[in-house]
Amino acid sequence: MTPENMKKVxxxxxxxxxxxxxxxxxIIRLEQTGSATGARxxxxxxxxxxxxxxxxxxxFSMTWHMYQALTDMGxxxxxxxxxxxxxxxxxxxxxxxxxxxxxxxxxxxxxxxMSPRIYSGAGSPLSSLVSRLSSNSYLLDPGYLxxxxxxxxxxxxFGAGEAFFPLSPNCVRLVRPTLESMELWTGGAGAPMKLRFxxxxxxxxxxxxxxxxxxxxxxxxxxxxxxxxLDREKGVQYYYQKGNLVVRNATGSKMTKIEPxxxxxxxxxxxxxxxxxxxxALNILERKH
Numbered sequence: 330m331t332p333e334n335m336k337k338v339x340x341x342x343x344x345x346x347x348x349x350x351x352x353x354x355x356i357i358r359l360e361q362t363g364s365a366t367g368a369r370x371x372x373x374x375x376x377x378x379x380x381x382x383x384x385x386x387x388x389f390s391m392t393w394h395m396y397q398a399l400t401d402m403g404x405x406x407x408x409x410x411x412x413x414x415x416x417x418x419x420x421x422x423x424x425x426x427x428x429x430x431x432x433x434x435x436x437x438x439x440x441x442x443m444s445p446r447i448y449s450g451a452g453s454p455l456s457s458l459v460s461r462l463s464s465n466s467y468l469l470d471p472g473y474l475x476x477x478x479x480x481x482x483x484x485x486x487f488g489a490g491e492a493f494f495p496l497s498p499n500c501v502r503l504v505r506p507t508l509e510s511m512e513l514w515t516g517g518a519g520a521p522m523k524l525r526f527x528x529x530x531x532x533x534x535x536x537x538x539x540x541x542x543x544x545x546x547x548x549x550x551x552x553x554x555x556x557x558x559l560d561r562e563k564g565v566q567y568y569y570q571k572g573n574l575v576v577r578n579a580t581g582s583k584m585t586k587i588e589p590x591x592x593x594x595x596x597x598x599x600x601x602x603x604x605x606x607x608x609x610a611l612n613i614l615e616r617k618h
Contacts, residue, residue: 330427330467334404338425338478341398342469346476349385349600350557352550353610357383360613365546369539384606385556388472389542392421395469404428406469408538411513411526418541419548420526422470425478430465468503470513473525474559474566475501481530484508497564498578518581552617554610556600567599574599 330338358368369375373382374394386394392408399406404425411420467478475496482492484505494501502514502522511530516522533541545551556569568575574595575584587595592611597604 330465331429334429335478337402338399338404338467338469341395341402342471342476342478344379345391345395345471346559346561348379348382348391348471349602350387350391350472350474350555351385351600351602352387352555353602353606354384355387355390355546356551356554356610356613357606359546359551365543368546369542384602385558385600387545388421388470389538389545391471392423392469393538393542395423395471399423399425407532408535409528409530409532410538410541411528413526418544420472421538421541422468422472422526422528424481424528424530424532425467425469427465427467468511468513468528473513473515474499474557476559476561479503481505481511498566517577518579553614554596554607556596556602558600569596569600 355368355372358371359365362368362371369389372386372390372393373379374386374390374397377394377397379394396406396408405428407424407426409422409424410418411422413419466481468481469475469478477494477496479494479501480492482488482490482503482505484490484507487508488505490506491502491504494503497517499515499517500522502516504512504514506512509530511528512524513526513528514522514524553571554569556567558567559565560567564579566575566577568577569587572586572589572592573584574587575582577583593604593607596602596607
């Protein structure tokens with residue numbers, strides 16, 4: 330990717346990195362509209378104006394914002410869904426093909442000895458798929474607080490099959506078992522790497538993405554507050570769920586319990602959200618329990 334194009338991508342990543350991952354505004358909008366479709370259309374990312382976002386956003390909000398912004402810049406990002414064990418389509422991210430690097434042709438990446446098994450001739454649907462999925466591409470996963478474009482590895486025997494990125498405080502490993510799939514592994518401070526998500530690389534349509542976005546309003550994680558923020562300068566991650574705050578840095582992590590009386594102000598200070606938003610969402614959740 331040319332330095333000019335990479336700068337555009339990195340600038341967008343830096344802009345989005347200031348957004349807090351949170352489901353509070355999602356909870357509020359669902360309560361206001363009574364439907365996932367209505368709540369989704371109220372999302373700030375649908376208007377693509379990051380400066381006026383109500384609070385933060387979940388993976389769908391941040392991914393959709395970046396998808397629109399990159400498309401407006403002339404790139405051709407792909408929306409991809411993430412699966413976790415038996416849970417399907419619970420996460421999302423982007424794959425950004427390098428516009429300055431032509432797709433590697435199937436003939437160039439597939440050894441002759443493998444051709445009879447997986448390649449059925451130039452111009453075939455499989456040929457087109459292999460050509461598209463084997464171009465140089467980057468993973469953008471803002472919903473998992475990864476705000477760096479990660480160059481995707483090629484699967485063996487076409488490449489190393491995996492790539493390691495020493496980000497802080499969480500290291501990232503991308504594993505590419507096949508051309509059609511990729512795995513996201515993360516770990517930090519001596520902890521073993523864990524498989525987080527598996528992505529079908531081909532991606533989904535906008536309509537399918539919005540369908541999964543609608544479904545996300547009714548998942549279990551919408552029954553309690555979830556907040557996640559990364560301070561990239563300090564290399565510190567703050568994660569809050571079900572009353573517990575986890576602070577993670579390069580040396581390890583520490584969990585503390587936030588008392589109900591201190592929740593609103595403490596969460597506002599840490600996650601840079603309005604106390605009114607936090608209090609409103611917490612009240613909604615309390616009424617439902």
